Amino acid sequence: MHVRYPIDVARARMAVAPKGVAQNLVAVFAEMSRDPRRWGAFYAGLTPTLAGIIPYSGTTWMTYETLKEALLRARGAEATAELPPQHNALCGGVAGIIGQTVSYPLDVVRRRMQTATLASGARTAPSMLAVFADLIKSEGMHGMYKGLSMNYFKAPIAMGISFSMYARVKQLLLEHERREAEAKAKASLEAAVAEELQKRAAGRRRAVNTRGRTRH
Secondary structure, eight states: OTTTHHHHHHHHHHHHOOTTSSOSHHHHHHHHHTSTTTHHHHTTTHHHHHHHHHHHHHHHHHHHHHHHHHHHHHTTOOTTOOOOHHHHHHHHHHHHHHHHHHHHHHHHHHHHHHHOOOOTTOOSOOOHHHHHHHHHHHHHHHHHTTTHHHHHHHHHHHHHHHHHHHHHHHHHHHHHHHHHHHHHHHHHHHHHHHHHHHHHHHHHHHHHHHHHHHHO
């Protein structure tokens, strides 16, 4: 994330730049390099980005697993069973919506910090908490969720596909692991049988040799 984060900042700035300003990535990076914050401009909004990972990922996975277990119980299947792809996509889509809703205020703050310009003479940008406080003071709770409805179109599709593919790849890997384990067990059994047959054959040869020496 730390390596590609400046590109995310540049994308956010390009999205709100007036016509004729910052028309390409090079121009945006050149503008950011002249910022008094120096490297701080390239990583503006990193704190709310990192802070948002925990509630987003935690809520999304908790919701997905909860819905998955509920559907498995409704189908009368074991807890270790896998759902059909369309059901995984449904669970993932709902999980994505809830995860976005929980973490969205941090996303709003991140965008504000990425696209903010410093006041005249200032060398540092407002902190995450300061941006939070200003946003609530000026726009109220509504401002914390401005634009969330657009994410409701994107999140179900993206997360539905992601969780469906995750479940499918996991199933394929488990099947591959099971086949490998069965192949190793079969090979081990065949080796043990072959070894036992060799031991019996060697024992019969020794018995024949012993009887031959006894007759002489």
